[in-house]
Amino acid sequence: MSDSQQPEQGLNGMDLIVDGWFHERGVLWPGQAMSLKVEEVLYHGRSLFQDVLVFRSSDHGTVLVLDGVIQVTERDEFSYQEMIAHLPLMAHPNPEKVLVIGGGDGGVLREIAKHKGVKEMTICEIDGDVIKYSKQYLPGLAVGYEDPRVTVRVMDGMEFMLANQDSYDVIVTDSSDPIGPAGVLFEAPFYQKMYDSLRDGGIVCTQGECMWLHLDLIRPLVAKISEFYQSVEYAYTTIPTYPSGQIGFILATKNRGSVRKPARVDRELEKDLRYYNAELHEAAFVLPSFARRAIFEDK
Template identity: 40%
Template sequence: MEQKLKLWFTEHQTEDYGITFRVNHVYESEQTEFQRLEMVETDEFGTMLLLDGMVMTTDRDEFVYHEMVAHVPLFTHPNPKSVLVVGGGDGGVIREVLKHPSVEKAVLVEIDGKVIEYSKKYLPNIAGGLDDARVEVIVGDGFMHIAEAVNEYDVIMVDSTEPVGPAVNLFTKGFYSGISKALKEDGIFVAQSDNPWFTPELIRDVQRDVKEIFPITKLYIANVPTYPSGLWTFTIGSKKHDPLAVAPERFHEIETKYYTPELHTAAFALPKFVKDLTI
């Protein structure tokens, strides 16, 4: 009988709390130019991408995050043709973006090329869309790409890590102002904004900063088991279109595992302690 590898990995989500996985195999473990990158195999969640000791995505639950980042803004916008994804080198958000036939071009700007390389190799079900003809992949600084873009995108999605390391600048008011400039006159953006249990002040700060720039600013939630606390938030900023006023005929059928038109609305129904962070 084959004995399992007795190697356990713990992501310390706070100083006093962590989530632990048994690791069966380590495919890659490398200090890239920007961060510590590991690609490992687990029984419980399959292949797992770790950056600086934090779980970024897994085979088993990746669809929740990627679907909710992509489909909420894309169904809110009446005709999204040009889409930018900042970060997200694993390709999961791009995969979901490409399910929308109106999208003519999707640009991915990922600062760490190793994330793209290893995701294509070990997470093909997530990264497969990166080779699509509609996709332009840029290995570079998303902050600078935004700063140089003017009236270029219908939808911008910020698929970043937590605000540490290379992602620090992606949680600043200046970055949100740059996003507004890079968007067209009826553009929409969405960013992951962490969890309300361990980082409530981060959510409060993001909501405050985005509200000063976008007339329609809302918070929505999803359940991602491998992220801290499992309860994850997303902040959407829109110049014109309200995600809670999408006409029923705008929803078209796509293949999903988590997102539905009904959930599109329900995700904005917040527990009171989370809603209080938006005031």
């Protein structure tokens, strides 16, 4: 890394544990906090990129925290992992090659692996420590790494896509919030790289922040990438331990229309899921009026 890429050394995840409770206070959600009761700290350290904390909570199972922000709790992770994976995969008639950027905990891989028609899964995670400690402490998510179709690349996703043009049917970006190393993942040049790395008819699905908190981030990004993607949509899921209990997804297509309706319905697969189903797929794109107006200028 260059000096400009060196991580800040100020944050210490252990400082956020006070009187046996972990307190998440993020700059992207001012005036509110999320607290979880800690039973045991399983790991704390600093990777090349960020502060990494793993603890066992009293009621939410094992919790992964990066730079002070909750990424995964065993209690509710499935609502996020299933939706970010199955929304784009079920919207594609025949996804064979899938790229995951980020998602080092392995949960997205776990969900993609449930699609028997997928032939290749590649994951690009820039922080190898996230993979390492997820395998150690979150085996229920990291089980995705055991699939023989998976190739792991510990590297920058932008660099990987530059070397792999017109290659993927679906690209899923499971990123942390746009602070620190994940900041570039919320900018138009990154979406252009994904577009170039998609096959014709391909679909991208990215973590799209919270409609209650981040419309000022979502709206300009959607407007900008609509200049080169043929369709851009915003869907969302509910998840109690993310800020305001909601997280969105930006889905965009290359020479394909709307993804609001699934191209495939697989009731057998749905039996193995806890959140996603074909009916919820369509409902996830129905936004409250304030969000629809703010994101799409009431189109």
